Amino acid sequence: MTSRRLDREIARVVDGGLCSGCGACCQLDPAVTMELDGEGYSRPCRSHPSASTEREDRALARQFRSVCPGVVVRAPAPPGSVRHPTMGPALGVWEAWAADEDIRHRGSSGGVLTALAGWLVEEGEAAYVIGAGADADDPRRTVSVRIMSRDEALAASGSRYAPVSTAAAVGALDPAAAVVGKPCEASALRSLASARGGAEPLILSFFCAGTPSQHATDALVGSLGAPVDTRLESLRYRGNGWPGDFTARTTRGEQVTMSYDESWGRHLGPTVQWRCKVCVDGVGESSDVSAGDFWRTDARGYPVFVEGAGVSALIARTPRGLDVVRRAVEAGVLVARPVDIDAIAAVQPLQRTRRETLLGRLVGAALAGRRSPRYRGFGLLGLALGRPRDAIRTARGTRARVRRLSR
Numbered sequence: 001m002t003s004r005r006l007d008r009e010i011a012r013v014v015d016g017g018l019c020s021g022c023g024a025c026c027q028l029d030p031a032v033t034m035e036l037d038g039e040g041y042s043r044p045c046r047s048h049p050s051a052s053t054e055r056e057d058r059a060l061a062r063q064f065r066s067v068c069p070g071v072v073v074r075a076p077a078p079p080g081s082v083r084h085p086t087m088g089p090a091l092g093v094w095e096a097w098a099a100d101e102d103i104r105h106r107g108s109s110g111g112v113l114t115a116l117a118g119w120l121v122e123e124g125e126a127a128y129v130i131g132a133g134a135d136a137d138d139p140r141r142t143v144s145v146r147i148m149s150r151d152e153a154l155a156a157s158g159s160r161y162a163p164v165s166t167a168a169a170v171g172a173l174d175p176a177a178a179v180v181g182k183p184c185e186a187s188a189l190r191s192l193a194s195a196r197g198g199a200e201p202l203i204l205s206f207f208c209a210g211t212p213s214q215h216a217t218d219a220l221v222g223s224l225g226a227p228v229d230t231r232l233e234s235l236r237y238r239g240n241g242w243p244g245d246f247t248a249r250t251t252r253g254e255q256v257t258m259s260y261d262e263s264w265g266r267h268l269g270p271t272v273q274w275r276c277k278v279c280v281d282g283v284g285e286s287s288d289v290s291a292g293d294f295w296r297t298d299a300r301g302y303p304v305f306v307e308g309a310g311v312s313a314l315i316a317r318t319p320r321g322l323d324v325v326r327r328a329v330e331a332g333v334l335v336a337r338p339v340d341i342d343a344i345a346a347v348q349p350l351q352r353t354r355r356e357t358l359l360g361r362l363v364g365a366a367l368a369g370r371r372s373p374r375y376r377g378f379g380l381l382g383l384a385l386g387r388p389r390d391a392i393r394t395a396r397g398t399r400a401r402v403r404r405l406s407r
Protein backbone atom coordinates (compact mmCIF):
# COMPACT_ATOMS: atom_id res chain seq x y z
CA MET A 1 0.00 0.00 0.00
CA THR A 2 1.34 3.49 -0.82
CA SER A 3 1.96 5.91 1.99
CA ARG A 4 -0.41 8.50 0.56
CA ARG A 5 -0.62 11.09 3.36
CA LEU A 6 3.09 11.02 4.11
CA ASP A 7 3.83 11.33 0.37
CA ARG A 8 1.47 14.28 0.07
CA GLU A 9 3.06 16.04 3.05
CA ILE A 10 6.56 15.51 1.66
CA ALA A 11 5.50 16.68 -1.81
CA ARG A 12 3.99 19.85 -0.32
CA VAL A 13 7.34 20.73 1.27
CA VAL A 14 9.41 19.82 -1.79
CA ASP A 15 7.10 21.54 -4.31
CA GLY A 16 6.97 24.64 -2.09
CA GLY A 17 10.79 24.88 -2.25
CA LEU A 18 11.00 24.34 1.52
CA CYS A 19 12.96 21.09 1.63
CA SER A 20 16.41 21.53 3.18
CA GLY A 21 17.50 18.06 2.07
CA CYS A 22 18.12 16.99 5.68
CA GLY A 23 16.87 13.44 5.07
CA ALA A 24 14.87 13.07 8.28
CA CYS A 25 11.80 11.83 6.39
CA CYS A 26 13.80 8.70 5.46
CA GLN A 27 13.81 7.81 9.18
CA LEU A 28 10.01 7.77 9.12
CA ASP A 29 9.70 5.45 6.14
CA PRO A 30 12.60 3.33 4.88
CA ALA A 31 11.03 3.32 1.41
CA VAL A 32 11.85 7.04 1.15
CA THR A 33 15.43 7.70 0.00
CA MET A 34 17.36 10.85 -0.85
CA GLU A 35 18.39 11.54 -4.46
CA LEU A 36 19.89 14.52 -6.27
CA ASP A 37 17.19 16.33 -8.28
CA GLY A 38 17.72 18.03 -11.66
CA GLU A 39 18.91 21.22 -9.97
CA GLY A 40 21.55 19.39 -7.95
CA TYR A 41 19.84 19.37 -4.52
CA SER A 42 19.16 16.36 -2.31
CA ARG A 43 15.43 15.55 -2.20
CA PRO A 44 13.28 12.70 -0.87
CA CYS A 45 11.99 10.13 -3.37
CA ARG A 46 9.89 7.04 -2.83
CA SER A 47 12.01 4.10 -3.95
CA HIS A 48 9.26 1.47 -3.56
CA PRO A 49 5.70 1.34 -2.21
CA SER A 50 5.40 1.60 1.54
CA ALA A 51 4.14 -1.32 3.60
CA SER A 52 2.37 0.96 6.10
CA THR A 53 -1.35 0.68 6.78
CA GLU A 54 -3.75 3.66 6.53
CA ARG A 55 -3.49 4.18 10.28
CA GLU A 56 0.30 4.04 10.29
CA ASP A 57 0.38 6.38 7.31
CA ARG A 58 -1.71 8.95 9.23
CA ALA A 59 0.63 8.69 12.23
CA LEU A 60 3.72 9.05 10.01
CA ALA A 61 2.26 12.13 8.31
CA ARG A 62 1.57 13.66 11.74
CA GLN A 63 5.12 12.94 12.89
CA PHE A 64 6.50 14.38 9.66
CA ARG A 65 4.66 17.65 10.27
CA SER A 66 6.28 17.98 13.68
CA VAL A 67 9.88 17.17 12.65
CA CYS A 68 10.41 18.34 9.06
CA PRO A 69 12.35 21.65 9.07
CA GLY A 70 10.48 22.61 5.92
CA VAL A 71 7.31 22.66 8.04
CA VAL A 72 8.39 23.84 11.47
CA VAL A 73 11.47 24.76 13.49
CA ARG A 74 11.20 25.41 17.23
CA ALA A 75 13.74 27.34 19.28
CA PRO A 76 14.97 25.03 22.03
CA ALA A 77 15.34 26.18 25.65
CA PRO A 78 17.66 23.66 27.34
CA PRO A 79 17.75 23.75 31.16
CA GLY A 80 20.24 26.27 32.53
CA SER A 81 20.87 27.91 29.15
CA VAL A 82 20.79 31.64 28.49
CA ARG A 83 19.32 32.65 25.15
CA HIS A 84 21.20 35.07 22.89
CA PRO A 85 18.90 36.69 20.31
CA THR A 86 21.01 35.70 17.28
CA MET A 87 23.39 33.01 18.57
CA GLY A 88 20.79 30.91 20.44
CA PRO A 89 20.93 29.12 23.79
CA ALA A 90 24.28 28.73 25.56
CA LEU A 91 25.69 27.25 28.73
CA GLY A 92 29.33 27.82 27.80
CA VAL A 93 31.04 29.82 25.05
CA TRP A 94 34.69 29.65 23.99
CA GLU A 95 37.20 30.31 21.26
CA ALA A 96 38.69 26.87 20.74
CA TRP A 97 40.84 24.60 18.61
CA ALA A 98 42.04 21.02 18.51
CA ALA A 99 45.12 20.48 20.68
CA ASP A 100 46.39 18.04 18.02
CA GLU A 101 48.09 20.31 15.43
CA ASP A 102 47.32 17.96 12.53
CA ILE A 103 43.59 17.99 13.32
CA ARG A 104 43.61 21.76 13.79
CA HIS A 105 45.31 22.20 10.42
CA ARG A 106 43.04 19.80 8.52
CA GLY A 107 39.81 21.01 10.14
CA SER A 108 37.53 23.65 8.70
CA SER A 109 38.22 26.26 11.37
CA GLY A 110 39.88 25.00 14.60
CA GLY A 111 39.15 21.31 13.96
CA VAL A 112 37.07 21.07 17.15
CA LEU A 113 34.36 18.85 15.65
CA THR A 114 36.94 16.44 14.24
CA ALA A 115 38.81 16.37 17.56
CA LEU A 116 35.56 15.70 19.45
CA ALA A 117 34.47 13.00 16.97
CA GLY A 118 37.84 11.21 17.19
CA TRP A 119 37.93 11.45 20.99
CA LEU A 120 34.32 10.26 21.45
CA VAL A 121 34.93 7.07 19.47
CA GLU A 122 38.46 6.38 20.76
CA GLU A 123 37.25 6.74 24.37
CA GLY A 124 34.17 4.60 23.74
CA GLU A 125 31.85 7.51 24.59
CA ALA A 126 30.15 7.00 21.24
CA ALA A 127 29.93 3.67 19.40
CA TYR A 128 30.37 5.69 16.18
CA VAL A 129 29.98 9.23 14.91
CA ILE A 130 28.01 10.03 11.79
CA GLY A 131 29.52 12.83 9.71
CA ALA A 132 29.95 13.77 6.06
CA GLY A 133 32.85 13.16 3.74
CA ALA A 134 33.89 12.71 0.12
CA ASP A 135 32.47 9.70 -1.71
CA ALA A 136 35.40 7.27 -2.13
CA ASP A 137 34.33 6.40 -5.71
CA ASP A 138 33.70 9.98 -6.82
CA PRO A 139 35.09 12.66 -4.47
CA ARG A 140 33.00 15.30 -6.28
CA ARG A 141 30.07 13.86 -4.33
CA THR A 142 29.47 14.14 -0.59
CA VAL A 143 28.05 11.25 1.41
CA SER A 144 27.34 10.57 5.06
CA VAL A 145 30.07 8.52 6.73
CA ARG A 146 30.36 6.42 9.87
CA ILE A 147 33.42 7.44 11.91
CA MET A 148 34.93 4.70 14.12
CA SER A 149 38.46 6.04 14.79
CA ARG A 150 40.56 9.21 14.99
CA ASP A 151 41.87 8.57 11.46
CA GLU A 152 38.37 8.24 10.08
CA ALA A 153 37.41 11.47 11.85
CA LEU A 154 40.39 13.16 10.23
CA ALA A 155 39.39 11.81 6.80
CA ALA A 156 35.91 13.38 7.27
CA SER A 157 37.25 16.74 8.47
CA GLY A 158 36.47 19.98 6.67
CA SER A 159 33.25 21.63 5.54
CA ARG A 160 31.64 20.25 2.40
CA TYR A 161 29.61 22.89 0.57
CA ALA A 162 27.38 20.43 -1.25
CA PRO A 163 24.23 18.40 -0.64
CA VAL A 164 24.39 15.50 1.82
CA SER A 165 21.53 14.21 3.96
CA THR A 166 23.05 13.31 7.31
CA ALA A 167 19.71 12.84 9.09
CA ALA A 168 18.92 10.01 6.66
CA ALA A 169 21.96 7.96 7.74
CA VAL A 170 21.31 4.56 9.27
CA GLY A 171 21.98 4.84 13.01
CA ALA A 172 21.50 8.62 13.19
CA LEU A 173 18.95 8.13 15.99
CA ASP A 174 20.98 5.54 17.89
CA PRO A 175 21.48 6.83 21.47
CA ALA A 176 24.92 5.16 21.47
CA ALA A 177 25.99 7.34 18.53
CA ALA A 178 26.98 10.97 17.99
CA VAL A 179 25.98 12.88 14.86
CA VAL A 180 27.60 15.90 13.22
CA GLY A 181 24.99 17.66 11.11
CA LYS A 182 23.82 20.97 9.72
CA PRO A 183 21.42 23.00 11.90
CA CYS A 184 18.35 21.72 9.99
CA GLU A 185 19.57 18.15 10.52
CA ALA A 186 20.16 18.81 14.22
CA SER A 187 16.65 20.25 14.56
CA ALA A 188 14.98 17.34 12.73
CA LEU A 189 16.96 14.69 14.61
CA ARG A 190 16.27 16.33 17.98
CA SER A 191 12.54 16.45 17.25
CA LEU A 192 12.49 12.84 16.04
CA ALA A 193 14.55 11.54 18.96
CA SER A 194 12.56 13.39 21.61
CA ALA A 195 9.26 12.29 20.01
CA ARG A 196 10.44 8.69 20.37
CA GLY A 197 11.33 9.25 24.06
CA GLY A 198 14.30 7.72 25.88
CA ALA A 199 17.98 8.47 25.33
CA GLU A 200 19.09 10.62 22.38
CA PRO A 201 22.29 10.64 20.30
CA LEU A 202 24.80 13.37 21.06
CA ILE A 203 24.20 16.05 18.42
CA LEU A 204 27.07 18.23 17.19
CA SER A 205 26.41 20.98 14.69
CA PHE A 206 28.04 23.99 13.04
CA PHE A 207 27.21 27.43 11.74
CA CYS A 208 25.73 27.13 8.27
CA ALA A 209 25.02 29.68 5.55
CA GLY A 210 23.22 27.10 3.40
CA THR A 211 23.66 24.19 1.02
CA PRO A 212 24.80 24.96 -2.52
CA SER A 213 23.84 22.87 -5.56
CA GLN A 214 25.99 19.87 -6.50
CA HIS A 215 26.12 21.37 -9.99
CA ALA A 216 28.18 24.27 -8.58
CA THR A 217 30.91 21.88 -7.40
CA ASP A 218 30.92 20.03 -10.73
CA ALA A 219 31.07 23.29 -12.71
CA LEU A 220 33.80 24.74 -10.49
CA VAL A 221 36.04 21.67 -10.80
CA GLY A 222 35.40 21.69 -14.57
CA SER A 223 36.26 25.38 -14.91
CA LEU A 224 39.53 24.74 -13.07
CA GLY A 225 40.53 22.16 -15.68
CA ALA A 226 39.08 18.86 -14.45
CA PRO A 227 35.88 18.17 -16.46
CA VAL A 228 33.37 15.52 -15.30
CA ASP A 229 35.09 12.66 -17.10
CA THR A 230 38.36 13.32 -15.20
CA ARG A 231 38.67 10.94 -12.28
CA LEU A 232 39.40 12.65 -8.99
CA GLU A 233 41.40 11.25 -6.11
CA SER A 234 40.23 13.89 -3.62
CA LEU A 235 38.17 17.08 -3.33
CA ARG A 236 38.23 19.41 -0.34
CA TYR A 237 36.31 22.66 -0.05
CA ARG A 238 38.56 24.17 2.62
CA GLY A 239 40.70 23.17 5.61
CA ASN A 240 44.43 22.39 5.42
CA GLY A 241 44.85 25.92 6.77
CA TRP A 242 42.23 28.47 7.82
CA PRO A 243 40.16 28.97 5.81
CA GLY A 244 42.25 26.91 3.32
CA ASP A 245 41.64 26.48 -0.41
CA PHE A 246 39.12 24.59 -2.51
CA THR A 247 41.38 21.80 -3.81
CA ALA A 248 40.76 18.92 -6.22
CA ARG A 249 43.41 16.35 -7.09
CA THR A 250 43.07 14.05 -10.09
CA THR A 251 44.12 10.40 -10.09
CA ARG A 252 46.92 11.47 -12.47
CA GLY A 253 48.38 13.60 -9.66
CA GLU A 254 47.35 17.04 -11.04
CA GLN A 255 45.96 19.53 -8.53
CA VAL A 256 43.62 22.48 -9.08
CA THR A 257 42.85 25.06 -6.39
CA MET A 258 40.89 28.24 -5.74
CA SER A 259 40.78 30.43 -2.62
CA TYR A 260 37.94 29.94 -0.11
CA ASP A 261 36.81 33.52 -0.64
CA GLU A 262 36.43 33.09 -4.40
CA SER A 263 35.13 29.49 -4.44
CA TRP A 264 32.45 30.14 -1.81
CA GLY A 265 31.74 33.77 -2.71
CA ARG A 266 31.52 33.45 -6.52
CA HIS A 267 30.75 29.83 -7.33
CA LEU A 268 29.17 27.86 -4.47
CA GLY A 269 27.42 30.44 -2.25
CA PRO A 270 25.26 31.94 -5.05
CA THR A 271 23.64 28.52 -5.67
CA VAL A 272 22.39 28.01 -2.11
CA GLN A 273 18.86 26.51 -2.19
CA TRP A 274 15.81 28.67 -1.41
CA ARG A 275 15.00 26.97 1.93
CA CYS A 276 18.38 28.09 3.27
CA LYS A 277 17.67 31.70 2.29
CA VAL A 278 14.68 31.74 4.64
CA CYS A 279 16.36 29.70 7.36
CA VAL A 280 15.84 30.82 10.93
CA ASP A 281 18.67 28.80 12.45
CA GLY A 282 22.11 28.97 10.89
CA VAL A 283 23.86 28.40 14.22
CA GLY A 284 22.80 24.88 15.27
CA GLU A 285 20.50 25.78 18.15
CA SER A 286 19.13 22.23 18.53
CA SER A 287 22.55 20.64 18.98
CA ASP A 288 24.39 19.80 22.21
CA VAL A 289 27.50 21.57 20.91
CA SER A 290 27.92 23.81 17.88
CA ALA A 291 30.99 25.34 16.22
CA GLY A 292 31.57 28.15 13.77
CA ASP A 293 34.44 30.21 12.44
CA PHE A 294 35.79 32.68 14.97
CA TRP A 295 36.78 34.96 12.09
CA ARG A 296 39.21 37.81 12.45
CA THR A 297 37.46 40.92 11.13
CA ASP A 298 38.26 44.26 9.49
CA ALA A 299 37.39 47.67 10.93
CA ARG A 300 33.79 47.38 9.62
CA GLY A 301 33.35 43.99 11.30
CA TYR A 302 33.57 41.90 8.09
CA PRO A 303 35.59 38.66 8.12
CA VAL A 304 39.08 38.80 6.60
CA PHE A 305 40.21 35.54 5.06
CA VAL A 306 43.94 35.77 5.74
CA GLU A 307 45.46 32.31 6.18
CA GLY A 308 46.32 31.44 9.78
CA ALA A 309 45.98 28.77 12.48
CA GLY A 310 42.26 27.93 12.76
CA VAL A 311 40.09 29.17 15.61
CA SER A 312 36.52 27.95 16.18
CA ALA A 313 33.71 29.64 18.02
CA LEU A 314 32.39 26.89 20.30
CA ILE A 315 29.01 26.92 22.07
CA ALA A 316 27.75 24.30 24.53
CA ARG A 317 23.96 24.43 24.24
CA THR A 318 22.85 21.75 26.69
CA PRO A 319 24.13 20.42 30.03
CA ARG A 320 25.26 17.30 28.15
CA GLY A 321 27.17 19.40 25.62
CA LEU A 322 28.80 21.42 28.42
CA ASP A 323 29.95 18.23 30.11
CA VAL A 324 31.44 16.89 26.85
CA VAL A 325 33.36 20.11 26.13
CA ARG A 326 34.67 20.37 29.71
CA ARG A 327 35.90 16.79 29.71
CA ALA A 328 37.46 17.16 26.24
CA VAL A 329 39.39 20.19 27.54
CA GLU A 330 40.45 18.31 30.70
CA ALA A 331 41.58 15.36 28.55
CA GLY A 332 43.80 17.72 26.52
CA VAL A 333 41.75 17.18 23.33
CA LEU A 334 40.59 20.79 22.96
CA VAL A 335 42.19 24.11 23.86
CA ALA A 336 39.38 26.50 24.86
CA ARG A 337 39.25 30.03 26.25
CA PRO A 338 35.93 31.46 27.47
CA VAL A 339 34.64 34.40 25.42
CA ASP A 340 31.55 36.58 25.55
CA ILE A 341 28.85 35.32 23.18
CA ASP A 342 28.53 38.87 21.80
CA ALA A 343 32.11 38.50 20.52
CA ILE A 344 30.93 35.58 18.40
CA ALA A 345 27.88 37.45 17.13
CA ALA A 346 30.22 40.33 16.22
CA VAL A 347 32.34 38.19 13.85
CA GLN A 348 29.34 36.47 12.23
CA PRO A 349 27.68 39.37 10.34
CA LEU A 350 25.85 37.05 7.95
CA GLN A 351 24.22 34.96 10.68
CA ARG A 352 23.36 38.03 12.74
CA THR A 353 21.88 40.08 9.91
CA ARG A 354 20.05 37.13 8.42
CA ARG A 355 18.13 36.52 11.62
CA GLU A 356 17.55 40.20 12.39
CA THR A 357 15.97 40.75 8.97
CA LEU A 358 14.38 37.33 8.48
CA LEU A 359 10.87 38.49 9.27
CA GLY A 360 11.16 40.95 6.37
CA ARG A 361 12.21 38.13 4.06
CA LEU A 362 9.33 35.92 5.21
CA VAL A 363 6.82 38.74 4.69
CA GLY A 364 8.29 39.55 1.25
CA ALA A 365 8.08 35.88 0.24
CA ALA A 366 4.47 35.67 1.48
CA LEU A 367 3.52 38.81 -0.47
CA ALA A 368 4.93 37.15 -3.59
CA GLY A 369 2.85 34.04 -2.88
CA ARG A 370 5.49 31.77 -1.35
CA ARG A 371 4.99 29.76 1.82
CA SER A 372 7.67 29.53 4.52
CA PRO A 373 8.20 27.12 7.41
CA ARG A 374 6.69 28.05 10.80
CA TYR A 375 9.32 29.37 13.20
CA ARG A 376 8.48 29.24 16.91
CA GLY A 377 10.27 31.01 19.76
CA PHE A 378 13.03 32.81 17.83
CA GLY A 379 11.77 36.32 18.63
CA LEU A 380 11.78 37.40 14.97
CA LEU A 381 9.33 40.25 15.49
CA GLY A 382 11.45 41.79 18.26
CA LEU A 383 14.57 41.48 16.09
CA ALA A 384 12.84 43.09 13.09
CA LEU A 385 11.56 45.97 15.26
CA GLY A 386 15.18 46.65 16.23
CA ARG A 387 16.02 47.24 12.53
CA PRO A 388 12.69 48.40 11.02
CA ARG A 389 14.14 50.03 7.89
CA ASP A 390 16.25 47.00 7.04
CA ALA A 391 13.28 44.71 7.63
CA ILE A 392 11.10 46.75 5.24
CA ARG A 393 13.87 46.98 2.64
CA THR A 394 14.40 43.20 2.88
CA ALA A 395 10.65 42.54 2.53
CA ARG A 396 10.46 44.70 -0.63
CA GLY A 397 13.62 43.18 -2.11
CA THR A 398 12.47 39.61 -1.43
CA ARG A 399 9.01 40.22 -2.89
CA ALA A 400 10.56 41.64 -6.07
CA ARG A 401 13.11 38.81 -6.35
CA VAL A 402 10.57 36.04 -5.79
CA ARG A 403 8.18 37.58 -8.34
CA ARG A 404 10.99 37.87 -10.88
CA LEU A 405 12.00 34.23 -10.31
CA SER A 406 8.43 32.97 -10.65
CA ARG A 407 7.86 34.62 -14.05
Ligand SMILES: Cc1cc2nc3c(=O)[nH]c(=O)nc-3n(C[C@H](O)[C@H](O)[C@H](O)COP(=O)(O)OP(=O)(O)OC[C@H]3O[C@@H](n4cnc5c(N)ncnc54)[C@H](O)[C@@H]3O)c2cc1C
Binding pocket: 106, 107, 108, 109, 110, 111, 112, 113, 114, 115, 117, 130, 131, 132, 133, 156, 157, 158, 159, 160, 161, 162, 163, 164, 166, 180, 181, 182, 206, 207, 208, 209, 210, 211, 212, 239, 282, 291, 292, 293, 294, 310, 312, 313, 350, 351
Ligand atom coordinates in the same frame (compact mmCIF):
# COMPACT_ATOMS: atom_id res chain seq x y z
C1 LIG B 1 27.17 24.02 4.19
C2 LIG B 1 28.05 24.75 5.18
C3 LIG B 1 27.85 26.09 5.48
C4 LIG B 1 28.67 26.76 6.41
N1 LIG B 1 28.40 28.07 6.73
C5 LIG B 1 29.12 28.67 7.73
C6 LIG B 1 28.79 29.99 8.22
O1 LIG B 1 27.85 30.62 7.76
N2 LIG B 1 29.54 30.52 9.22
C7 LIG B 1 30.58 29.82 9.76
O2 LIG B 1 31.23 30.32 10.70
N3 LIG B 1 30.91 28.59 9.33
C8 LIG B 1 30.21 28.00 8.34
N4 LIG B 1 30.53 26.73 7.93
C9 LIG B 1 31.75 26.12 8.46
C10 LIG B 1 31.49 25.46 9.78
O3 LIG B 1 31.00 26.38 10.67
C11 LIG B 1 32.79 24.91 10.29
O4 LIG B 1 32.84 23.61 9.82
C12 LIG B 1 32.82 24.95 11.80
O5 LIG B 1 33.56 26.10 12.14
C13 LIG B 1 33.42 23.78 12.42
O6 LIG B 1 34.78 23.84 12.23
P1 LIG B 1 35.69 22.66 12.69
O7 LIG B 1 37.08 23.02 12.27
O8 LIG B 1 35.41 22.27 14.07
O9 LIG B 1 35.13 21.52 11.70
P2 LIG B 1 35.85 20.20 11.29
O10 LIG B 1 36.71 19.69 12.39
O11 LIG B 1 36.47 20.39 9.96
O12 LIG B 1 34.61 19.21 11.17
C14 LIG B 1 33.58 19.47 10.27
C15 LIG B 1 32.54 18.40 10.50
O13 LIG B 1 31.39 18.71 9.75
C16 LIG B 1 31.00 17.59 8.96
N5 LIG B 1 30.48 18.14 7.71
C17 LIG B 1 31.18 18.79 6.74
N6 LIG B 1 30.36 19.19 5.77
C18 LIG B 1 29.12 18.80 6.12
C19 LIG B 1 27.86 18.96 5.50
N7 LIG B 1 27.69 19.59 4.34
N8 LIG B 1 26.79 18.43 6.13
C20 LIG B 1 26.91 17.77 7.30
N9 LIG B 1 28.10 17.62 7.95
C21 LIG B 1 29.18 18.14 7.35
C22 LIG B 1 32.25 16.77 8.78
O14 LIG B 1 31.96 15.40 8.64
C23 LIG B 1 33.00 17.02 10.07
O15 LIG B 1 32.62 16.09 11.05
C24 LIG B 1 29.73 26.06 7.02
C25 LIG B 1 29.93 24.70 6.73
C26 LIG B 1 29.10 24.03 5.83
C27 LIG B 1 29.33 22.56 5.54
Ligand code: SF4
Binding pocket: 010, 013, 014, 018, 019, 020, 021, 022, 023, 024, 025, 026, 043, 044, 067, 068, 069, 070, 071, 188
Ligand atom coordinates in the same frame (compact mmCIF):
# COMPACT_ATOMS: atom_id res chain seq x y z
S1 SF4 C 1 13.32 19.09 4.84
FE1 SF4 C 1 14.14 17.10 5.49
S2 SF4 C 1 12.36 16.05 6.45
FE2 SF4 C 1 11.52 17.76 5.25
S3 SF4 C 1 11.03 16.88 3.22
FE3 SF4 C 1 13.12 17.71 3.06
S4 SF4 C 1 14.48 15.98 3.53
FE4 SF4 C 1 12.41 15.42 4.25
